[in-house]
Amino acid sequence: MQRKDFNVAIVGGGMCGLACAIGLTRGGINVQVFEAASKFDEIGAGVGLGPNALRALEGLDLLDVVLQKANEKRPNQRLFCFVTVGGNHEKIYDYYESTSGEDTDGLGIYRPAFLEALMPLLDPTITQFNKRAVSVEKLESGRHLLHFPDNSTYEADLIIGADGIKSTTRSAVIGKGASPLGFSNTHAYRGLVPIETLKAAGVKTDVKRPHNWVGMGQHIITFPIRDDTILNIVAFNRPVPNTISEELPHPWVESVDQKELLDAYKGCGSEVCAILQHMKNPSRWSIHTLYPPLDSYVKDRVVLIGDAAHGMLPHLGAGVGQGFEDVYTLCRLLSHPGTNKSTLDAAIAVYNELRPPRANMVLQRSIDMGNIYDNYGPGGYTVQGMRERLRGMWEPVWNHDLEAQVTTAIGELERKNVAEKN
Ligand SMILES: Cc1cc2nc3c(=O)[nH]c(=O)nc-3n(C[C@H](O)[C@H](O)[C@H](O)COP(=O)(O)OP(=O)(O)OC[C@H]3O[C@@H](n4cnc5c(N)ncnc54)[C@H](O)[C@@H]3O)c2cc1C
Structure with missing residues (x-):
C-alpha cells in the first residue's frame, strides 16, 4: 500500500480515538496518538452498541475481534422492555413487539474488554501516554502544532480531536471561551452485579433482556454483558424535569455511599429494590451534553470525532x-x-457535510428520549402516551446506510477532483 504524504495527530485514546488510529494506520497514514492517561483505560461499566454501531465496526474490520472479547459469536437482539419503576413493574411497552424486519441486532460489552480487543491491533510505538494536549496552534504553513504541559510540541498536517466531551481541541474549532456544555439535571448511578447473585436474591425478572424501568423523574437501564453473566445498571435520577442548565463546576464522577442511591429510589417496586441493594459501591455521574449542538465539526485542519464533536445524553445508548x-x-x-x-x-469538507446533520439529529433525540423516560406517572404520560412517544424512536438511529452515504459522497469527490484537474 502506498504511504500517504500527510501525517495525523489524534488527541485522545478512548473508544473512538483508538478505533480511528487503527483505521487510519491500515490506510497507510502516519498517525500519532496522544493520550492524557498513563494507559488506555475505560471505566468498568458496560456499553450498549446498536446495529448502526456494529455496521460501522464491521466496515472498519473491527467487529470480529470485538465479538470475541464480548464472548459473543454474533450480535443479538437488544430490544428494550419498558416496565414501571414502581408498583408491580407493569409492562408499558415492548420494543420487540413493535419492530419487524429491520436489523435490530446489537451488543452489550464491558468497556475495558472493547479496548483489550483493539489494543493488539495498534502499533505500540505510535502512542504517547501522559500527554495531555493543552492547546492547538495554527501555523502559517497551514499545519498545526499541539502543545503539551511539559513545553513539548507535535506538528501535524491534520489534528483529530477525540478527547471526549470535555475536549480541549474543540476550542480550535469553535473558538476559545465558548462553553457549549450543559447539565441535564440528571445523576446516573452506575454499577455491575452478577446475574446469578440477583437470581439467588429472588429477582424474577428476566434481566438477560434489556429493561428500562421508568417513572416520574427517574428511570433505570439494565442490560446484560459478558455473555449474559453480569448485569450493567445505570440508574438515572432527575429531580428537576426537562431542563438543561449550566455546566457543573465540580467533578462529574464521584464515588457515593450506597445509601444515597437507595434513598433516591425509596418506594420503588420490589424488583428494583432488590437489584439496587446489590449495587454496593455505586459511582455517581453528573450527566452533561453538548448543547446547542455544533454546526461544524471542522475548522481548518482540525477535525472533531466522538464525544468531542457531539457528546450527547446516554438515553439512546447511541453516543459511541x-x-x-x-x-x-x-x-x-x-x-x-x-x-x-x-x-x-x-476530503475533510465531505466529512463535515455528512456527519453534523446526522449526529446532531441523534443528539437531539437523546434529549427527547430522556424527557419521555422520566415523565411516566401522575402528572406525566399515561401508558398510552408513553407507547406513542416510544414507537419508532430508535429506527432513524439504527437504519442508516452509512456505507452507501459515504460511497456516494466519495464518488462525487472523485468526479470533482477529475473536473478540477482537467
Ligand atoms: C452513564 C453513561 C452511559 C452511557 N452508555 C452508553 C451506551 O450504552 N452506548 C453508547 O453508545 N454510548 C453510551 N454512553 C456514551 C459513551 O460513553 C461515549 O459516547 C463514548 O465513551 C465517547 O467516546 P470518545 O472516545 O469520543 O471519548 P472518551 O471515551 O471520553 O475518550 C476520550 C479520551 O481522551 C483522553 N483525553 C481527554 N482530554 C485529553 C487531552 N487534552 N489530551 C489527550 N488526551 C485527552 C481521555 O483520557 C480519554 O481516554 C454513555 C455515557 C454515559 C455517561
Whole structure:
C-alpha cells in the first residue's frame, strides 16, 4: 500500500480515538496518538452498541475481534422492555413487539474488554501516554502544532480531536471561551452485579433482556454483558424535569455511599429494590451534553470525532455508535487513493457535510428520549402516551446506510477532483 504524504495527530485514546488510529494506520497514514492517561483505560461499566454501531465496526474490520472479547459469536437482539419503576413493574411497552424486519441486532460489552480487543491491533510505538494536549496552534504553513504541559510540541498536517466531551481541541474549532456544555439535571448511578447473585436474591425478572424501568423523574437501564453473566445498571435520577442548565463546576464522577442511591429510589417496586441493594459501591455521574449542538465539526485542519464533536445524553445508548460512524467516514475519506496533502481539505469538507446533520439529529433525540423516560406517572404520560412517544424512536438511529452515504459522497469527490484537474 502506498504511504500517504500527510501525517495525523489524534488527541485522545478512548473508544473512538483508538478505533480511528487503527483505521487510519491500515490506510497507510502516519498517525500519532496522544493520550492524557498513563494507559488506555475505560471505566468498568458496560456499553450498549446498536446495529448502526456494529455496521460501522464491521466496515472498519473491527467487529470480529470485538465479538470475541464480548464472548459473543454474533450480535443479538437488544430490544428494550419498558416496565414501571414502581408498583408491580407493569409492562408499558415492548420494543420487540413493535419492530419487524429491520436489523435490530446489537451488543452489550464491558468497556475495558472493547479496548483489550483493539489494543493488539495498534502499533505500540505510535502512542504517547501522559500527554495531555493543552492547546492547538495554527501555523502559517497551514499545519498545526499541539502543545503539551511539559513545553513539548507535535506538528501535524491534520489534528483529530477525540478527547471526549470535555475536549480541549474543540476550542480550535469553535473558538476559545465558548462553553457549549450543559447539565441535564440528571445523576446516573452506575454499577455491575452478577446475574446469578440477583437470581439467588429472588429477582424474577428476566434481566438477560434489556429493561428500562421508568417513572416520574427517574428511570433505570439494565442490560446484560459478558455473555449474559453480569448485569450493567445505570440508574438515572432527575429531580428537576426537562431542563438543561449550566455546566457543573465540580467533578462529574464521584464515588457515593450506597445509601444515597437507595434513598433516591425509596418506594420503588420490589424488583428494583432488590437489584439496587446489590449495587454496593455505586459511582455517581453528573450527566452533561453538548448543547446547542455544533454546526461544524471542522475548522481548518482540525477535525472533531466522538464525544468531542457531539457528546450527547446516554438515553439512546447511541453516543459511541455515532463516534464509530465518524471514524468509519473519516477513515474511508482519508484512506482513499485520491486523498493526499493537496486534497486533504476537500476530503475533510465531505466529512463535515455528512456527519453534523446526522449526529446532531441523534443528539437531539437523546434529549427527547430522556424527557419521555422520566415523565411516566401522575402528572406525566399515561401508558398510552408513553407507547406513542416510544414507537419508532430508535429506527432513524439504527437504519442508516452509512456505507452507501459515504460511497456516494466519495464518488462525487472523485468526479470533482477529475473536473478540477482537467
Ligand atoms: C452513564 C453513561 C452511559 C452511557 N452508555 C452508553 C451506551 O450504552 N452506548 C453508547 O453508545 N454510548 C453510551 N454512553 C456514551 C459513551 O460513553 C461515549 O459516547 C463514548 O465513551 C465517547 O467516546 P470518545 O472516545 O469520543 O471519548 P472518551 O471515551 O471520553 O475518550 C476520550 C479520551 O481522551 C483522553 N483525553 C481527554 N482530554 C485529553 C487531552 N487534552 N489530551 C489527550 N488526551 C485527552 C481521555 O483520557 C480519554 O481516554 C454513555 C455515557 C454515559 C455517561
